[in-house]
Each structure stands twice: as C-alpha cells, then as structure tokens.
Amino acid sequence: MTTNDTFLAALLGELTFTAEEITASEAAAAARSAEYTAKLAAERAALPKPCGKCNGRGRLEMFNHISGGVCFQCEGTGKAGHFSSRRVTHGGDMEAAF
Numbered sequence: 432m433t434t435n436d437t438f439l440a441a442l443l444g445e446l447t448f449t450a451e452e453i454t455a456s457e458a459a460a461a462a463r464s465a466e467y468t469a470k471l472a473a474e475r476a477a478l479p480k481p482c483g484k485c486n487g488r489g490r491l492e493m494f495n496h497i498s499g500g501v502c503f504q505c506e507g508t509g510k511a512g513h514f515s516s517r518r519v520t521h522g523g524d525m526e527a528a529f
C-alpha cells in the first residue's frame with residue numbers, strides 16, 4: 432500500500448457514514464427544507480399583494496392626464512384589496528376620461 436492509498440483509505444473512512452447517520456442527516460435536511468418553505472410561504476403571505484391594475488406602482492402612465500395618472504383601483508396605494516367606491520373597469524376609466 433502506498434502512502435497515497437493509505438491517505439485515500441483514511442479519507443474515505445472519514446467520509447463513510449452509517450445508515451443511521453445518513454437517515455438522520457436526510458431527516459435534518461428535510462426538516463430544514465420544510466421549515467424554510469414554511470418561512471417563505473409565511474413571508475409571502477405577509478407581503479401586501481400588488482394592485483392587479485397598476486402592478487403595484489400606484490400609477491398608470493397612460494392616465495397621466497387624469498388625476499396625475501393615479502390608479503383608480505388602489506387609489507395610488509399600489510396594494511390590492513384597496514377597493515374604493517370609485518372602482519371602475521378599464522372601460523369605465525376611459526368613459527370617465529372623455
């Protein structure tokens with residue numbers, strides 16, 4: 432056996448895991464993954480949903496000539512769920528403009 436072989440054998444020996452160690456490691460990785468996925472889902476849920484009309488910008492450039500382009504659906508907040516009494520469809524906006 433050369434020095435190199437001995438070194439490799441030692442190295443491989445260190446890198447050999449028992450079935451229990453592999454199972455435990457897999458379980459730990461799965462738990463971390465689940466925890467991370469849950470954390471991401473929670474953070475996503477906590478984020479304010481962007482207004483579907485202005486895509487969260489609060490303004491529509493095509494309506495710059497009307498109230499400075501403020502999005503009527505979210506009233507410039509950029510957030511979905513902020514429905515004002517003035518909520519109108521795209522066609523309604525055009526009617527209001529002309």
Ligand SMILES: [Zn+2]
Nearest residue numbers: 482485502505
């Ligand atoms: Zn909007």
